[in-house]
Amino acid sequence: xxxxxxxxxxxxxxxxxxxxxxxxxxxxxxxxxxxxxxxxxxxxxxxxxxxxxxxxxxxxxxxxxxxxxxxxxxxxxxxxxxxxxxxxxxxxxxxxxxxxxxxxxxxxxxxxxxxxxxxxxxxxxxxxxxxxxxxxxxxxxxxxxxxxxxxxxxxxxxxxxxxxxxxxxxxxxxxxxxxxxxxxxxxxxxxxxxxxxxxxxxxxxxxxxxxxxxxxxxxxxxxxxxxxxxxxxxxxxxxxxxxxxxxxxxxxxxxxxxxxxxxxxxxxxxxxxxxxxxxxxxxxxxxxxxxxxxxxxxxxxxxxxxxxxxxxxxxxxxxxxxxxxxxxxxxxxxxxxxxxxxxxxxxxx
Numbered sequence: 001x002x003x004x005x006x007x008x009x010x011x012x013x014x015x016x017x018x019x020x021x022x023x024x025x026x027x028x029x030x031x032x033x034x035x036x037x038x039x040x041x042x043x044x045x046x047x048x049x050x051x052x053x054x055x056x057x058x059x060x061x062x063x064x065x066x067x068x069x070x071x072x073x074x075x076x077x078x079x080x081x082x083x084x085x086x087x088x089x090x091x092x093x094x095x096x097x098x099x100x101x102x103x104x105x106x107x108x109x110x111x112x113x114x115x116x117x118x119x120x121x122x123x124x125x126x127x128x129x130x131x132x133x134x135x136x137x138x139x140x141x142x143x144x145x146x147x148x149x150x151x152x153x154x155x156x157x158x159x160x161x162x163x164x165x166x167x168x169x170x171x172x173x174x175x176x177x178x179x180x181x182x183x184x185x186x187x188x189x190x191x192x193x194x195x196x197x198x199x200x201x202x203x204x205x206x207x208x209x210x211x212x213x214x215x216x217x218x219x220x221x222x223x224x225x226x227x228x229x230x231x232x233x234x235x236x237x238x239x240x241x242x243x244x245x246x247x248x249x250x251x252x253x254x255x256x257x258x259x260x261x262x263x264x265x266x267x268x269x270x271x272x273x274x275x276x277x278x279x280x281x282x283x284x285x286x287x288x289x290x291x292x293x294x295x296x297x298x299x300x301x302x303x304x305x306x307x308x309x310x311x312x313x314x315x316x317x318x319x320x321x322x323x324x325x326x327x328x329x330x331x332x333x334x335x336x337x338x339x340x341x342x343x344x345x346x347x348x349x
Contacts, residue, residue, distance in 0.1 A: 043336025
């Protein structure tokens with residue numbers, strides 16, 4: 001072999017080695033094994049997930065996942081994080097026509113291994129998935145299909161859609177009661193929440209809400225559910241198992257994301273373009289505090305100890321870290337483009 005060919009081969013080998021090292025660094029700084037609690041933040045505009053080390057309030061990894069990642073949840077054992085991806089083109093409320101034809105090939109649920117911070121699988125989702133929830137045992141995903149007015153039941157093992165449940169128009173928020181019995185689906189254009197039996201997948205009741213219900217959250221004991229209504233500016237309180245709305249609180253702003261304290265005593269509500277996180281006393285049904293955070297707060301998540309709340313601020317591209325005892329912002333973390341949802345994976349190892 002000539003010297004020039006050997007030189008070329010050597011340069012190629014060095015380049016390949018450099019690419020492999022760089023690729024490993026870009027995929028994640030995490031390694032299998034022990035790790036502290038982390039927050040996985042979906043960034044709708046940049047098509048990736050920011051992984052935040054909660055102990056240091058720093059971004060530990062950035063994971064490319066696909067188009068428009070929004071809804072994000074974790075498996076019960078914390079081994080996997082699931083992210084809803086959509087090829088639909090963003091359009092504002094009330095838009096009559098889509099901004100451009102959707103890319104249906106981009107629709108799906110990305111599966112991230114939390115030990116390696118790598119995408120390891122992809123599940124079907126039905127059309128235009130936005131939010132979803134997992135069954136109590138983690139074997140099924142219940143996915144809202146916004147443009148089809150359906151709830152898709154996805155089997156985690158077979159990677160198939162077992163069933164499609166007809167719900168109201170523009171379903172978005174989905175939540176499963178902690179006891180595993182009920183699926184609540186917030187349907188924006190219908191101004192209603194469908195109550196679905198998690199065993200039979202029958203719609204057993206429809207709850208009429210204020211305009212444009214966005215999110216649903218349950219108390220840990222499954223005795224209450226909370227529904228945010230963006231255009232109504234309210235938070236509805238539902239009593240289970242009869243599924244009756246027992247109170248409707250005026251929140252102000254545009255109520256969006258929800259988080260319930262582990263002890264059930266307080267409910268936290270993000271207000272979107274209102275720019276605040278509101279604090280609601282869950283016994284007195286009244287607003288008892290607020291905090292101004294980044295621009296357009298949406299997704300909320302609370303650490304398992306109930307001491308820290310995280311807020312995904314969509315148009316300031318950051319996450320607020322909030323001490324819930326003082327209701328003070330203790331940090332602001334820059335993430336990807338238009339952060340949307342947050343899920344916290346507890347410490348492991």
